Amino acid sequence: MNSGARTWAAHAKINLALHVTGRRDDGYHRIESLAVFTRFGDRVETELADSDTFSVSGRYASAVPLDDSNLVLRARDALRKEAGLQGTPPVAIRLEKNLPVAAGIGGGSSDAAAVLRGLIRIWNLDIDNAVLARIGLALGADVPMCLAAKPLIARGIGEELSMVPDFSSLGLVLVNPGTAVATADVFKALARRDNEGLPPLPRVLDFHGVRNWLEITRNDLEPAALAMQPAIGRALSQLTRAGAGFARMSGSGATCFGLFETGNVAKRAAAEIRGRQPDWFVAATRSLTSEADPHGQD
Numbered sequence: 001m002n003s004g005a006r007t008w009a010a011h012a013k014i015n016l017a018l019h020v021t022g023r024r025d026d027g028y029h030r031i032e033s034l035a036v037f038t039r040f041g042d043r044v045e046t047e048l049a050d051s052d053t054f055s056v057s058g059r060y061a062s063a064v065p066l067d068d069s070n071l072v073l074r075a076r077d078a079l080r081k082e083a084g085l086q087g088t089p090p091v092a093i094r095l096e097k098n099l100p101v102a103a104g105i106g107g108g109s110s111d112a113a114a115v116l117r118g119l120i121r122i123w124n125l126d127i128d129n130a131v132l133a134r135i136g137l138a139l140g141a142d143v144p145m146c147l148a149a150k151p152l153i154a155r156g157i158g159e160e161l162s163m164v165p166d167f168s169s170l171g172l173v174l175v176n177p178g179t180a181v182a183t184a185d186v187f188k189a190l191a192r193r194d195n196e197g198l199p200p201l202p203r204v205l206d207f208h209g210v211r212n213w214l215e216i217t218r219n220d221l222e223p224a225a226l227a228m229q230p231a232i233g234r235a236l237s238q239l240t241r242a243g244a245g246f247a248r249m250s251g252s253g254a255t256c257f258g259l260f261e262t263g264n265v266a267k268r269a270a271a272e273i274r275g276r277q278p279d280w281f282v283a284a285t286r287s288l289t290s291e292a293d294p295h296g297q298d
């Protein structure tokens with residue numbers, strides 16, 4: 001067992017497109033979503049210790065609970081329940097919370113996924129991916145995709161995953177105007193739930209191919225979220241004004257992404273938006289390719 005401190009990346013999840021195609025009897029919605037994950041994200045540090053501890057730092061530390069309801073601790077406890085107390089010794093977990101909370105970019109889900117992956121390694125557990133995905137899904141519909149953290153299409157309620165090969169790294173700017181949005185409220189407010197699924201993906205998944213495909217897709221949660229939080233419209237306008245090739249809201253919002261042809265152009269656009277909106281969350285980043293190893297230690 002390795003007892004030293006190790007850091008795990010918890011990438012932001014971006015729903016490039018999200019079509020709502022139906023609703024199950026239990027109220028959960030069927031979706032079809034093309035999702036990618038970004039280099040920018042939270043970080044989770046794990047280290048074997050004399051007792052279980054948990055601390056949070058970072059810009060959004062005060063926005064997350066410190067008790068057992070934090071998805072980090074729920075993930076730790078779910079894994080321990082699966083593996084048994086023996087073989088899962090106490091662990092100190094430190095979360096660096098860089099991602100805005102209740103923001104449509106799966107921050108909590110990605111933290112949970114990083115903890116599951118990290119603790120499996122430091123506890124030396126033998127848990128296969130199907131069991132891991134089941135544990136993840138019990139924590140949240142987004143957790144299985146955050147466990148994969150590669151370009152993918154998610155169907156079902158988000159748990160049926162098809163990896164998308166040969167996806168280029170996209171230049172992205174993430175903008176959140178500072179308004180938290182509760183996912184359940186947005187789903188509840190939908191005017192329609194029986195929309196058509198995603199069109200086939202283009203052959204070449206680079207900036208141009210993805211942008212053209214985005215033009216013929218939607219985020220079906222955007223109109224409902226926009227009606228609740230008009231600031232989302234201002235975030236989209238700022239991205240367009242700064243030269244984004246395409247701008248859309250991610251997940252249930254309020255974070256919006258802008259697509260840029262190169263990382264440098266994205267950085268310049270982010271600086272411009274930050275200049276105009278110094279209180280907003282604005283981050284220039286790149287998406288992870290299909291080939292990148294998302295689970296490596298930082």
Ligand SMILES: C[C@@](CO)(OP(=O)(O)O)[C@H](O)COP(=O)(O)OP(=O)(O)OC[C@H]1O[C@@H](n2ccc(N)nc2=O)[C@H](O)[C@@H]1O
Pocket residue numbers: 015018027028029030031033103104105106107109139140141142143156157158183184187250251252253
């Ligand atoms: C909308 C999405 C798109 O990726 O992302 P976020 O906006 O959360 O980032 C996800 O479907 C969110 O996943 P996650 O945030 O893990 O959802 P959960 O905790 O399981 O569910 C929160 C609530 O959202 C609703 N919900 C969630 C997923 C889904 N497919 N249908 C739903 O109706 C349910 O009302 C549920 O009670």
Ligand SMILES: Nc1ncnc2c1ncn2[C@@H]1O[C@H](COP(=O)(O)OP(=O)(O)O)[C@@H](O)[C@H]1O
Pocket residue numbers: 063064065069070071072100101102103104105106107108109111142183251252253
């Ligand atoms: N580690 C965590 N990070 C973020 N939110 C968390 C965490 N643990 C629990 N939560 C709770 O989960 C809810 C959803 O948060 P988050 O995952 O950031 O949403 P979203 O998927 O919309 O980006 C919030 O209400 C928040 O209080």
